[in-house]
Each structure stands twice: as C-alpha cells, then as structure tokens.
Amino acid sequence: MESSEAAVGQKLTPAAEEPGTAGRGRPLSADSLFHGVCVSMAGLVGVALVAIVIAIAVDSLPAIRTFGVLGFLKSSEWDPVSEHFGAFPFIVGTLVSSAIAMVLAVPVSFGVAVFISELAPAWMRQPVSAAIEMLAAVPSIVYGLWGLLVFAPAFANLEPWINDHLGALPLVGALFQGPPMGIGMLTAGIVLAIMILPYITAIMRDVFVATPTRLKESAYAMGATTWEVARQILLPYTRTAVTGGIFLGLGRALGETMAVTFVIGNSNNLSASLLMPGASIPSVIANEFTEATSKLYVSSLIYLGLVLIAITLIVQVLAVLLLGSVRRGAVSSR
Amino acid sequence: MISLAAKRRAVNAVASALMFAATCVGLFFLAWILWTTLRFGIAAMHWDLFLKDTPAPGDGGYGLRNAFVGSVILMCIALLIGVPVGLMAGTWLAEYGGRSRRARLVRFVNDIMLSAPSIEIGLFTYAVMVDPLGHFSAFSGGVALAILMVPIIVRTTDEMLRLVGAEMREAAIALGAPMWKVVTNITWKAARAGILTGILISLARISGETAPLLFTALNNQYYSTSLARPIANLPVVIFQFAMSPYDNWQQMAWAGAFIAITFILLLSVTSRLILQKSVKRP
Numbered sequence: 079m080e081s082s083e084a085a086v087g088q089k090l091t092p093a094a095e096e097p098g099t100a101g102r103g104r105p106l107s108a109d110s111l112f113h114g115v116c117v118s119m120a121g122l123v124g125v126a127l128v129a130i131v132i133a134i135a136v137d138s139l140p141a142i143r144t145f146g147v148l149g150f151l152k153s154s155e156w157d158p159v160s161e162h163f164g165a166f167p168f169i170v171g172t173l174v175s176s177a178i179a180m181v182l183a184v185p186v187s188f189g190v191a192v193f194i195s196e197l198a199p200a201w202m203r204q205p206v207s208a209a210i211e212m213l214a215a216v217p218s219i220v221y222g223l224w225g226l227l228v229f230a231p232a233f234a235n236l237e238p239w240i241n242d243h244l245g246a247l248p249l250v251g252a253l254f255q256g257p258p259m260g261i262g263m264l265t266a267g268i269v270l271a272i273m274i275l276p277y278i279t280a281i282m283r284d285v286f287v288a289t290p291t292r293l294k295e296s297a298y299a300m301g302a303t304t305w306e307v308a309r310q311i312l313l314p315y316t317r318t319a320v321t322g323g324i325f326l327g328l329g330r331a332l333g334e335t336m337a338v339t340f341v342i343g344n345s346n347n348l349s350a351s352l353l354m355p356g357a358s359i360p361s362v363i364a365n366e367f368t369e370a371t372s373k374l375y376v377s378s379l380i381y382l383g384l385v386l387i388a389i390t391l392i393v394q395v396l397a398v399l400l401l402g403s404v405r406r407g408a409v410s411s412r
Numbered sequence: 413m414i415s416l417a418a419k420r421r422a423v424n425a426v427a428s429a430l431m432f433a434a435t436c437v438g439l440f441f442l443a444w445i446l447w448t449t450l451r452f453g454i455a456a457m458h459w460d461l462f463l464k465d466t467p468a469p470g471d472g473g474y475g476l477r478n479a480f481v482g483s484v485i486l487m488c489i490a491l492l493i494g495v496p497v498g499l500m501a502g503t504w505l506a507e508y509g510g511r512s513r514r515a516r517l518v519r520f521v522n523d524i525m526l527s528a529p530s531i532e533i534g535l536f537t538y539a540v541m542v543d544p545l546g547h548f549s550a551f552s553g554g555v556a557l558a559i560l561m562v563p564i565i566v567r568t569t570d571e572m573l574r575l576v577g578a579e580m581r582e583a584a585i586a587l588g589a590p591m592w593k594v595v596t597n598i599t600w601k602a603a604r605a606g607i608l609t610g611i612l613i614s615l616a617r618i619s620g621e622t623a624p625l626l627f628t629a630l631n632n633q634y635y636s637t638s639l640a641r642p643i644a645n646l647p648v649v650i651f652q653f654a655m656s657p658y659d660n661w662q663q664m665a666w667a668g669a670f671i672a673i674t675f676i677l678l679l680s681v682t683s684r685l686i687l688q689k690s691v692k693r694p
Contacts, residue, residue, distance in 0.1 A: 113508065126559070130536040220620065386532065390528070409637065
C-alpha cells in the first residue's frame with residue numbers, strides 16, 4: 079500500500095497472498111486514482127509550512143537586501159517617507175503584550191482548570207467548561223470591537239488609580255505611569271489574556287481530569303487538601319502537557335492580530351510605560367499594509383511577518399512537541 | 413501558635429476561593445462580551461442591513477448587504493477548496509499513512525498549521541496569489557480561508573476515521589471490495605458525524621477571520637460578486653466601521669458582530685448536537 083506504483087507492480091502476485099488487493103492491480107484503476115489523490119493532498123498539507131516560509135521570505139528579499147538582518151532587528155526607526163524601516167519597537171511590543179497576557183492568563187487558567195476538575199460539583203463541570211470554551215469561539219474581531227468601544231473606556235476610569243498606586247511603587251513604578259487613555263500595551267495584554275484563557279484552560283483541564291484517579295485519591299486518603307493535591311499531584315504529573323498548553327497559548331498571543339490592532343494604540347514609538355500606546359508586529363502589518371505604496375514598504379512589512387514566523391514557529395514547535403499525544407481542539411476535547 | 417492542620421486548612425480555603433474567583437473572572441468576561449454584543453447588536457438591527465449596501469463615509473445610510481453576500485461567497489470558495497483537500501489528506505493519514513514516518517511528519521506539520529497565526533496565512537496568500545497577479549481578489553481571500561480550514565478538517569477526519577474499528581474494514585476487504593470503496597462506503601460513512609463536525613467547526617473558525625482577508629479579498633464599498641476583484645466581507649467591514657468616527661458605522665459594526673457571533677454559536681451548537689447524537693448511537 080506504499081504507493082500506486084507498488085500496487086501496480088503487485089499485478090502478478092497471486093490474490094491469495096495479498097488479501098484485499100483484488101481490483102487494485104489494474105493500472106489507473108479507481109483505486110490507484112483514489113490513493114493518488116489522497117497522497118497528493120496529504121503531500122500538500124505536509125509541505126505547507128515550508129511553502130509559507132519560502133514564499134514570505136522571497137517577498138521580503140528587497141527589505142532583507144536593504145536593511146540586512148541585524149540592522150532590521152535592532153533599528154527603531156520606522157519612517158515610510160524616507161523609507162527607513164526597523165523592527166525593534168514592534169518586536170518589543172509583541173513580546174511585552176504577550177508577556178502581560180501570559181502573566182495574567184496562566185494563573186487564572188490554572189485556577190479555572192483545577193476548579194473544573196477538582197472543586198466544582200459534578201453538575202457544574204460541563205456548563206462551566208462549555209462556557210469557558212465559548213470564549214474561544216468568539217472571533218478576534220469581536221474582541222477588538224468590545225476592547226476598543228467598551229473595555230478601553232471602562233479601563234480608562236481605572237487608570238488614574240493605577241497611576242496613583244502602582245505608579246508610585248519603586249522600580250516598577252515607571253511602567254504604570256501615563257495618561258488615562260484606556261488603550262495601550264496593558265489593555266492589549268489584558269484582552270489577549272482573555273482570548274488565550276480558553277486554550278490554556280482546555281489543555282490543563284483535560285490533563286488534570288486524565289490524571290489517574292488512584293493518584294489523586296491516595297493523596298486525598300492521606301488527608302491532603304484540594305490545594306495540596308493540585309500542587310503536589312496534578313501539577314507534577316502533568317508538567318509536560320501543562321507547559322505545552324502554556325506555549326500553545328503564547329503562540330496564539332504572539333500572532334493575534336485584530337484584537338491587538340484595536341486596543342494597542344498603534345504608536346510606532348517605544349515607551350517605558352505600559353499605559354502608553356505601542357504596536358506589535360501583527361498590528362503594524364494590519365494597520366499599514368493597505369497604505370503601503372512603495373515596493374520596499376510592502377516588502378518591509380512582509381519582512382516583519384517573517385520575523386513573526388521565526389518567533390511563533392519556535393513556540394509552536396515546542397508546544398506541539400510538549401503536548402505530544404495530548405489531543406486538542408474542540409472535537410477531541412470531549 | 414497556629415497548628416499545622418489549621419494552617420493547611422487556611423491555605424486550602426484561600427486557594428479554593430482564588431480558584432473560584434478565577435472561574436468567575438473568566439465567566440464574567442464572557443458574559444460581558446456576549447451581553448454588549450447582544451445589546452448593541454440588537455439595538456442596531458434594521459431591515460436595511462440586509463437590503464442595502466454599505467454607505468459612503470459621512471452618509472447616514474444603513475446597510476451591510478454587500479458584506480453578507482461577500483462573506484458567503486468567500487466561505488463557499490473556502491469550503492469548495494478546503495473540504496476536499498482536508499478530507500483526502502485526513503483520509504490518507506488514517507487509511508494509508510497510519511503510523512509511518514511520513515504520516516507522523518504530515519501530522520506534525522498539520523498540528524503546527526492548526527495554531528499558525530492567521531496573519532501569516534494572509535501574508536502567504538498575498539505572496540503567492542495577490543502579488544504575482546497584481547491585484548486583490550475575492551478568490552485569493554477564499555484560498556486564504558481554505559488554508560485556515562484544512563488543518564482542522566485534516567485533524568478531525570484523521571481522528572474520526574481511526575476510531576472506526578478495523579473489523580469493519582476487514583469485513584469489506586474480505587468481501588472483495590477495493591480500497592476506495594472500503595473508504596468511501598464504509599469508513600467515511602461510519603465516521604460521517606465526526607467528519608461533518610470538523611467541517612462545521614472549521615467553518616465557524618473562518619467565519620470571523622479578518623487578518624488574512626486584509627491582504628487578499630481586501631474590501632469593496634460596492635456590491636460585487638466577481639471573484640477576480642476585491643470583495644466586501646463582514647469581518648473587514650466591522651474592522652473598518654469600528655475604527656471610524658461615524659455613529660451609524662459603529663452601530664453597523666455591532667450589528668455585524670452580533671450576526672457573526674450568532675452564526676458561530678449556531679454552528680458550534682449544531683456540531684455538538686451532531687456529535688452527541690452519533691456518540692449515543694451504539
């Protein structure tokens with residue numbers, strides 16, 4: 079069954095030796111055609127990733143030639159008029175907004191997952207799980223709309239308080255000083271945290287539920303509390319998959335475009351404060367792509383996309399490897 | 413002096429309260445997002461949304477007809493391309509590839525594609541279709557959405573087909589059925605609920621996708637059904653209208669968001685029902 083040629087080659091072997099090959103011997107039979115179509119489609123899926131990287135790299139060649147690799151990554155200049163482009167502020171913006179999202183989403187996801195698997199009464203588990211999963215079904219454009227028109231104005235009311243209290247802290251104070259605009263790096267991080275919460279939660283919940291009952295119950299029988307079981311039984315037992323789930327969420331946060339574009343403020347300048355507007359790689363591409371007039375401008379934006387692929391690919395490969403056989407996705411998590 | 417037991421109980425009580433609070437935070441944001449979309453969306457409902465096209469800037473008109481039609485066209489293209497590719501590739505993985513090295517490689521790539529940021533797919537489609545042809549087009553938008561659908565369909569098809577018992581295949585093969593007949597008449601049929609669920613979920617996933625369309629289908633202020641020209645579509649119109657200073661545009665953005673969410677929730681409820689029904693069947 080390796081390939082259609084092999085099947086054709088088996089034409090002369092007696093049917094008794096190869097059960098199930100009847101009708102497969104004729105050249106260009108329906109069978110080899112079906113197999114051929116299946117193989118080529120699977121091949122298409124198999125080369126997709128390489129094709130994406132190559133196509134995007136080819137389109138960023140003009141920018142790579144002009145700015146080099148390190149020069150592009152380190153430069154903070156983004157000036158469409160004089161055609162000088164550098165990725166540094168956007169790389170920082172992507173990493174910082176995702177880092178805020180992870181800091182907020184990982185503990186909350188852990189809490190929700192333990193609540194669903196250990197604390198909640200049986201009747202509550204299914205509805206709560208489904209509701210949290212529904213957060214993943216909301217399209218990112220709706221998160222953006224809600225973030226810009228509803229959450230940001232509400233958050234702007236909270237920002238003076240953040241200024242007065244967190245902004246007064248030593249060392250980290252500078253991070254929390256700024257005008258109460260509602261939009262900015264911190265807002266982007268919070269919206270991202272809500273968006274990745276269902277993904278991380280789903281994986282943690284699945285592996286917590288799948289932890290052998292005898293492990294959990296031995297601990298409970300020894301008098302361990304729910305928290306001790308979660309900390310000392312569930313987490314060590316599922317460490318690999320939990321890390322994979324966190325990387326999966328990180329990959330989502332790094333590449334999220336629409337929601338971030340709405341609320342990050344779209345300023346191409348770096349600023350020390352998280353309350354100030356910034357930009358991420360996806361947001362600057364989404365914002366400026368249709369306005370980019372010159373070849374070099376478009377190429378630089380695609381080059382930014384290539385940088386994004388480099389960052390997300392590492393995270394995604396780690397996630398897939400760590401998750402291994404853990405099934406994910408809406409269908410398989412039932 | 414607090415006893416160790418009391419301390420452990422206290423820690424547990426605090427931790428449990430925090431876990432409960434975390435769950436409440438998640439549910440609170442879900443309720444907040446759904447509630448605002450529902451409230452503003454229903455307030456902005458108007459027959460003109462379905463009967464008139466998107467108005468010009470500053471014009472007080474109302475209408476999303478071209479965006480709805482465009483989105484349906486884009487989804488149809490995506491389904492026409494994505495379903496055959498995903499179904500056949502998933503079939504190869506489950507029926508031919510099995511646990512071979514090549515199949516494992518395809519699954520690995522597919523897993524990565526499953527969570528690839530949609531903006532990367534948009535840039536890829538721009539690089540291979542829009543840039544060489546020199547213009548944005550509805551067709552390239554459909555292709556970008558199809559690329560996003562395929563990994564989901566491949567994965568569910570693969571998983572669902574592998575759940576079908578080997579004895580069914582062996583029985584068919586023993587009766588002399590050729591492999592293609594075994595697959596199309598036996599295993600596809602046995603796994604059809606799961607495969608259909610995967611297709612519905614992939615449709616739900618792409619129906620709100622905006623980023624890849626910015627580089628491919630773009631947008632069109634006018635009614636257009638041409639596959640070779642830019643086409644209006646709901647997500648990009650929501651993006652454009654939400655960022656605008658006009659009141660009627662923002663209201664239409666909410667109306668569009670409400671309709672998109674309703675469509676997606678209907679799809680996911682349907683897919684859950686199909687799956688539940690098929691699981692209950694012995």
